[in-house]
Amino acid sequence: xxxxxxxxxxxxxxxxxxxxxxxxxxxxxxxxxxxxxxxxxxxxxxxxxxxxxxxxxxxxxxxxxxxxxxxxxxxxxxxxxxxxxxxxxxxxxxxxxxxxxxxxxxxxxxxxx
Amino acid sequence: xxxxxxxxxxxxxxxxxxxxxxxxxxxxxxxxxxxxxxxxxxxxxxxxxxxxxxxxxxxxxxxxxxxxxxxxxxxxxxxxxxxxxxxxxxxxxxxxxxxxxxxxxxxxxx
Numbered sequence: 001x002x003x004x005x006x007x008x009x010x011x012x013x014x015x016x017x018x019x020x021x022x023x024x025x026x027x028x029x030x031x032x033x034x035x036x037x038x039x040x041x042x043x044x045x046x047x048x049x050x051x052x053x054x055x056x057x058x059x060x061x062x063x064x065x066x067x068x069x070x071x072x073x074x075x076x077x078x079x080x081x082x083x084x085x086x087x088x089x090x091x092x093x094x095x096x097x098x099x100x101x102x103x104x105x106x107x108x109x110x111x112x113x
Numbered sequence: 114x115x116x117x118x119x120x121x122x123x124x125x126x127x128x129x130x131x132x133x134x135x136x137x138x139x140x141x142x143x144x145x146x147x148x149x150x151x152x153x154x155x156x157x158x159x160x161x162x163x164x165x166x167x168x169x170x171x172x173x174x175x176x177x178x179x180x181x182x183x184x185x186x187x188x189x190x191x192x193x194x195x196x197x198x199x200x201x202x203x204x205x206x207x208x209x210x211x212x213x214x215x216x217x218x219x220x221x222x223x
Binding site for chain 2: 033035041042043044045048056091093101102103104105106107
């Protein structure tokens, strides 16, 4: 069964540093998403990406965040200057756009120290 | 605006007992609804979707448009059902952004 792959599984970074979280969506999917889940809290939408551009973003997705699909297979989330409160599990998801739901990656646990 | 409400943060039952995880939604059109499950330290997995009217791992969910609900049910809970359950709504059209409820933690005691 096709999977969404995320790397790394765990990243520790110092406050103020830039991090890039990587995702390889399922190859025939057209819609891509980033979500985050702070420990013990609900899954929160960050951004959706379609046709090589951001289609929607939440209030969380401020100027410190950016996404890119540089080569047609990877889908990256960059945090320019990490803050302590960015510590969370970040999930990538992709979808065909039909009614078959979303496929989530296994997540990257980001710890900002 | 679309919204998904899961009123129970925690649901604790004994093995063999019936389970109902509540989900209510607000959306003006015809939504697509899903249940996702997240076992401890694992990824979110699609459990079932209303459009296919399937039963997965003994769970079922019926869309009730009159009550705007999509409750998840299982007649006899098993210990391995212990997990976080998220109800999600997808609006047709646009970017298909799913909106998640806050999740309900199901604990099934032996």
